[in-house]
Amino acid sequence: xxxxxxxxxxxxxxxxxxxxxxxxxxxxxxxxxxxxxxxxxxxxxxxxxxxxxxxxxxxxxxxxxxxxxxxxxxxxxxxxxxxxxxxxxxxxxxxxxxxxxxxxxxxxxxxxxxxxxxxxxxxxxxxxxxxxxxxxxxxxxxxxxxxxxxxxxxxxxxxxxxxxxxxxxxxxxxxxxxxxxxxxxxxxxxxxxxxxxxxxxxxxxxxxxxxxxxxxxxxxxxxxxxxxxxxxxxxxxxxxxxxxxxxxxxxxxxxxxxxxxxxxxxxxxxxxxxxxxxxxxxxxxxxxxxxxxxxxxxxxxxxxxxxxxxxxxxxxxxxxxxxxxxxxxxxxxxxxxxxxxxxxxxxxxxxxxxxxxxxxxxxxxxxxxxxxxxxxxxxxxxxxxxxxxxxxxxxxxxxxxxxxxxxxxxxxxxxxxx
Amino acid sequence: xxxxxxxxxxxxxxxxxxxxxxxxxxxxxxxxxxxxxxxxxxxxxxxxxxxxxxxxxxxxxxxxxxxxxxxxxxxxxxxxxxxxxxx
Ligand SMILES: [Zn+2]
Numbered sequence: 225x226x227x228x229x230x231x232x233x234x235x236x237x238x239x240x241x242x243x244x245x246x247x248x249x250x251x252x253x254x255x256x257x258x259x260x261x262x263x264x265x266x267x268x269x270x271x272x273x274x275x276x277x278x279x280x281x282x283x284x285x286x287x288x289x290x291x292x293x294x295x296x297x298x299x300x301x302x303x304x305x306x307x308x309x310x311x312x313x314x315x316x317x318x319x320x321x322x323x324x325x326x327x328x329x330x331x332x333x334x335x336x337x338x339x340x341x342x343x344x345x346x347x348x349x350x351x352x353x354x355x356x357x358x359x360x361x362x363x364x365x366x367x368x369x370x371x372x373x374x375x376x377x378x379x380x381x382x383x384x385x386x387x388x389x390x391x392x393x394x395x396x397x398x399x400x401x402x403x404x405x406x407x408x409x410x411x412x413x414x415x416x417x418x419x420x421x422x423x424x425x426x427x428x429x430x431x432x433x434x435x436x437x438x439x440x441x442x443x444x445x446x447x448x449x450x451x452x453x454x455x456x457x458x459x460x461x462x463x464x465x466x467x468x469x470x471x472x473x474x475x476x477x478x479x480x481x482x483x484x485x486x487x488x489x490x491x492x493x494x495x496x497x498x499x500x501x502x503x504x505x506x507x508x509x510x511x512x513x514x515x516x517x518x519x520x521x522x523x524x525x526x527x528x529x530x531x532x533x534x535x536x537x538x539x540x541x542x543x544x545x546x547x548x549x550x551x552x553x554x555x556x557x558x559x560x561x562x563x564x565x566x567x568x569x570x571x572x573x574x575x576x577x578x579x580x581x582x583x584x585x586x587x588x589x590x591x592x593x594x595x596x597x598x599x600x601x602x603x604x605x606x607x608x609x610x611x612x613x614x615x616x617x618x619x620x621x622x623x624x625x626x627x628x629x630x631x632x633x634x635x636x637x638x639x640x641x642x
Numbered sequence: 643x644x645x646x647x648x649x650x651x652x653x654x655x656x657x658x659x660x661x662x663x664x665x666x667x668x669x670x671x672x673x674x675x676x677x678x679x680x681x682x683x684x685x686x687x688x689x690x691x692x693x694x695x696x697x698x699x700x701x702x703x704x705x706x707x708x709x710x711x712x713x714x715x716x717x718x719x720x721x722x723x724x725x726x727x728x729x
Binding site for chain 1: 644656657679684686687689692712713715
C-alpha cells in the first residue's frame with residue numbers, strides 16, 4: 225500500500241494523477257479464518273484493523289452483505305462526543321474520543337474529524353441542574369465539560385432563538401469542546417484500507433445465512449458465497465443484531481427501530497458547534513460542505529425498513545425550526561434512515577454470548593458512530609483473547625438478568641427503556 | 643405512514659395509534675421468574691413478520707394485535723384483544 229501524502233499528490237500531478245490504486249483488495253473467501261467478523265461497517269472494519277495492528281493476527285475476514293460502510297455508518301449524523309453521565313459510558317466513549325483525535329494520522333487517511341464543540345442546551349432549571357451534574361461526573365474522570373451561561377450560548381450560536389417567549393427557552397448549556405463531527409464514509413474507508421494492508425480479507429456482497437455448529441460451539445458460517453470455517457466469529461451488525469443472532473438461536477435484549485436524519489442545501493457557515501437538546505431529542509450541526517444536518521427521535525415501533533415515516537420527520541423538523549428559526553429558509557435536499565439496535569437500557573452490548581466462540585457487538589441505539597474506534601479496539605481485544613476488555617466488561621450481554629443495567633436516562637431498570 | 647385496520651373503527655391513520663410491545667413480551671401474571679425475565683428483557687425481533695400490541699389511543703382506545711412485516715410494513719392482520727373480543 226502506498227502512503228498518501230502531499231508529495232504523492234504532487235508527484236501524481238506530473239503524471240495526470242494516474243498513480244491511484246484501489247485502496248483495498250477484493251479477495252475470494254478462503255475456506256477458513258482464525259476470526260470472522262460479520263459486518264463491514266465502521267465497527268467491524270475497526271475491529272479487524274485493531275486485531276491485525278494491536279494483536280498481530282493475520283488470518284481475519286470481514287464479511288459484508290452489501291458494500292462496506294453502506295449500513296448505519298452511512299446513515300447517521302456523524303456526531304462524535306463522550307459527554308455521558310455514567311462512568312462505564314463516558315469512559316468507553318472518552319477512550320474513543322482520544323482515538324478520534326489521532327485517527328487521521330493513525331490511518332494515513334483524512335477522516336475529517338472536526339472538534340468544533342458538542343453542546344447540550346438547557347431549557348429549564350431542572351435541565352441546568354442535570355447538565356451541571358453530568359459535567360461534574362465527566363470532570364471527575366478527567367473529561368472536559370464546561371457549563372455555559374445563556375449569554376455564552378447566544379454568543380457561540382447567534383442563530384438560536386434566545387427570546388424569552390421562544391417555544392423552547394434556552395437557559396444555558398454544557399459544552400464538550402473536544403467533541404465534534406467526522407466524515408462517515410472516510411472512517412469506514414480508512415479502517416478498510418488500513419486493515420487490508422495488514423492482511424485482512426474484506427469480502428463484500430457476502431451475506432451470512434447461518435452458523436455452522438459443532439456441539440455448543442460455532443465453527444463457521446454459511447454465506448451466500450459458501451461455507452467458511454472460523455475459530456471465532458464476531459457479530460458486528462448493529463441494526464440487524466436481532467436477525468443475525470437469531471440465526472444462532474439467540475434472543476437478544478434488543479428491538480430494531482428506524483432512526484431518521486436529514487440535510488439541507490449547502491449554505492455559508494451558520495451553525496458553529498454541534499447543538500443538541502436531550503429534553504427535545506434534537507441535534508443540529510453543519511457539514512463541511514455547508515448542509516445543515518439534523519435529526520430527532522426514532523420511529524418508536526420495531527422496523528428493519530431503511531426508510532422512515534414522515535410524521536416522525538415532521539416532529540424533528542418542528543424542533544429544529546423552533547430552536548433555529550433561520551432553518552425555515554432552507555430547502556431540505558435529502559433524508560435517510562438507519563436501522564438501530566435499541567437495547568433495553570440504552571447502552572451497547574459487547575462480549576461473549578451463550579454460544580461458544582460466538583461474540584456479539586451491538587445494541588448501539590443512537591450512539592454507534594462516535595464509538596467506532598473504541599468499539600473496534602475493545603472488541604478486537606475480546607475476540608483475540610476471548611475475554612472482556614476493561615472498558616467493555618460492564619457491557620456484557622448477561623447484565624440484564626443480573627440487574628446490572630447501565631441506565632443513562634436514570635429511568636430505572638425498565639424494559640423498553642430508550 | 644401506515645394505515646392500521648382497527649377492528650372497531652376500520653382503517654385509520656397510524657398517527658392515531660401507539661405501539662406498546664410485541665406479543666412475545668407480554669408477561670402473564672403467573673409467570674415464573676425465568677419466563678418473566680426472558681419476556682421483559684428479550685425480543686424475537688425478526689427481520690420479517692411479528693405480532694405486536696398496538697393501542698388506538700386517539701380513537702377507540704382499545705388494544706389490538708397487529709401482524710406486520712418489519713421491512714415492508716405490510717399489515718396482514720389486526721385482531722381485537724380484551725373483553726370486547728370475547729364471544
Ligand atoms: Zn379503534
